[in-house]
Structures are given as structure tokens and as C-alpha cells.
Amino acid sequence: MISFENTEIAFSGKSNRELKMAYRLFKLVGNKITVKIGKQLTIIALKLRLPVKGLIKKTIFKQFCGGVDINECEATVAQLAKYNIGTILDYSVEGKESEADFDIACKEIIATAHNANKNDNIPFCVFKPSGIARLDLLAKVSGKSELTDTEKEEYRNVCDRVDQICKNAYEANTPVFIDAEESWMQDAIDDLADAMMAKYNKEKAIVYNTAQMYRWDKLEFLKASHAKAKAGNYWFGIKMVRGAYMEKERERAEELKYKSPIQPDKASADKDYNSGLEFCMENIDQIALCAGTHNEQSSLYLTELMEKHNIEKNDKRVYFAQLLGMSDHISFNLSNAGYNVAKYVPYGPIKEVLPYLIRRAEENTSVAGQTSRELTLIMKERKRRKGKK
């Protein structure tokens, strides 16, 4: 049975100096107040054009991002590849609203697909639909509201961008993940994903949709999407995650007085996540799965299910994925044991990836008095290395 406790393997890619940096960083972001103040100060400093980019780049950016552009990510790609871990280049520019910016993002994502084709260490590419479409437009389409003529034109552009990305992914033979967003935008994305899978997944899974199992309706969705793929005779590609927008979802549902799409509790989300894994392994003859999770139990459970269903550890239909700078104990131990593992490696200009970095910092703040899992593991490894001296 695989163990995630081996910190020697988990941090084999980090020098003592890098481990110390990671220790300091996770200690800093572990404090809610520091993160809150740090977030405001950074936003103000960037607005005032104070020279803080260098500091951000050497610290939090270095931990969680690969570089400012594709070329700068090469070192990270090569470093992960040494440990048989693939890279998924994630152009993480957020919050854009103009057609011109969406076209730039689309071009950049297509470039990641072709870049992956030239590099065996990049097994997938990815895009966030909100990076190539206006949020309100996605929400309007999802809500089945009547679009104005201008919006219809705008949405045709969105569909075209999605098709261009998937077509290029197909031509570059690089599977592409379509990230999942907030529930009020997701129906439009799911429809687009279904259409793209029907078009490009005839021979194998090129397009992967994403299912957020913190939603109570997603286990059924998973089964229905698979049934559609079966009927249409194409591969169902799915990235399974728990979901990143829980608080926002609950707040909006309460405010607008509709039933929250989120599970009643964490145990229900965990249960559906694991049931989803079971379903995928039982139907692996027409499913390709990526388990995007930092949850040790689910990762372990997937390895057990693979064994139960006689699926080879390196079967390309099953991948594990984590984010760069997080849960190395899962990524490195899984890859060391022979499983397919890849890391999302976000990149982009520092100012533009700031929202992503702030989310990572906030995610790693801990409950008062408790040390986060990341920090505990880093401390364990530092102690182990000191003991060896």
C-alpha cells in the first residue's frame, strides 16, 4: 500500500534552502491576519507601482507558479520531469472582460497545446472558460435567458474560441482540461464540453470536462455524461475535483433564496467524490479520468480501485494531479510508486496571477492554533535532514 508519509521522497526535489523558503512561506500564510494585511498591502503597492514585484516573484510566486511565460516555465517542467511528474501549463490570467483580451488568452492556450506536443513531460493543457468568455454572458447562457443580438454574436465568438482550443489540442495530440467554474455559469460550460467531446473524443479522450463533487447533483451528472458518451460512441474525459467556490456558492444561494448546489457537509462531498472514482474505474473502457485532488484518502482509494480493476499504474486513462507547490507528498510518492502524476503549473505576468496567488495563500491559512498539513510535512522533513547531519 502506498504511503504519503515519506517526506524524503515528497521533498526530494527541494534543496535545503528551498525547503527553508517553503517553511517560511507556509508559516507566514498560516496566519490569517498576516494574509489579510499582506493581501491589502500587495494590492495597494501594485496599484501605486511600488517595486514589490521582485519580492513577490522570489517568494510566493516561486512557490506556486512556473514563470511569467511559457519559456520561463521550462526549468519547472524539467525539474518535475526528473521525478516523472508531468506539467500542465496553466495560463492563469484572470479578471479580463474584453474580446481582445479573450482572443489573447485563446491564442496563449493554443500555444500551450502545441508546446506540449513537443515535450513528453507535458501530458495535458488546460483552460478556464472565464478566461475566454465574459462571466455575465456564461451566466446568461446557463440561465437560459434570451440573448440580445450583440450577445449572440459574442457567444458565437466564445464557442469559436472553445472549438479552436479543442481542435488545436486534437491536432497537437494534447488532451485538454476544461476547468469548472461557479454553478451559475457551469451549464453553458458543460454543454460546450459535451459538444467538444462528441467532436474530438472519437478515438481517445482529448477533451476533459470537470466535475465538482461538492455539488450534490454531480454524481448523477457524471453518470449521465458517461451515458451520453456511450450513446454517441465517444470517450468521456473527466477531471474530478471537489470544487473551489463553496463559500461563494452558499452565500449566493442564500442571498437569492434558491437551494444551495453544495452538499450539506464535507462527508457527503467526500462520499460522492469516492463514488465517482468507483464509477470511473468500473467504466474505464470508455472513460479517461484525472483525479485533481490534494486529499490523501481519495488518492489512496483510487490506487486501490485501480488494483481491484486490474488497471496498470501507468495506464494513460488514469492520472492524478495536484497544484504546483502543494501536496508534494502525494505527487512525489505516487509518481515514485509508478502512477501517472501531473502538476498544474500556473504562469503569467505577476500582477495578473495575483488573484491566483492570493487564493493559494488564503487556502493555506490554518485554524487558530493548528499547523497546516503542508507545514507539518515540511517541518518533519527538515527535522529528518538535520538528524542526518
Ligand SMILES: Cc1cc2nc3c(=O)[nH]c(=O)nc-3n(C[C@H](O)[C@H](O)[C@H](O)COP(=O)(O)OP(=O)(O)OC[C@H]3O[C@@H](n4cnc5c(N)ncnc54)[C@H](O)[C@@H]3O)c2cc1C
Ligand atoms: C489539479 C487540480 C485541478 C483543479 N481544478 C479545479 C476546477 O477546474 N474547478 C474547481 O472548482 N476546482 C478545481 N480544483 C480545486 C479543487 O476543487 C479543491 O478546491 C481543492 O483541490 C481542495 O479539495 P481536495 O479534493 O484537494 O481535498 P480536501 O482538502 O479534502 O477537500 C476540501 C474541499 O472539500 C469541499 N468541502 C469542504 N468543506 C465542505 C463542506 N462543509 N461541505 C461540502 N463540501 C466541502 C470543498 O470543495 C473544499 O475545497 C482543482 C484542484 C486540483 C488539484
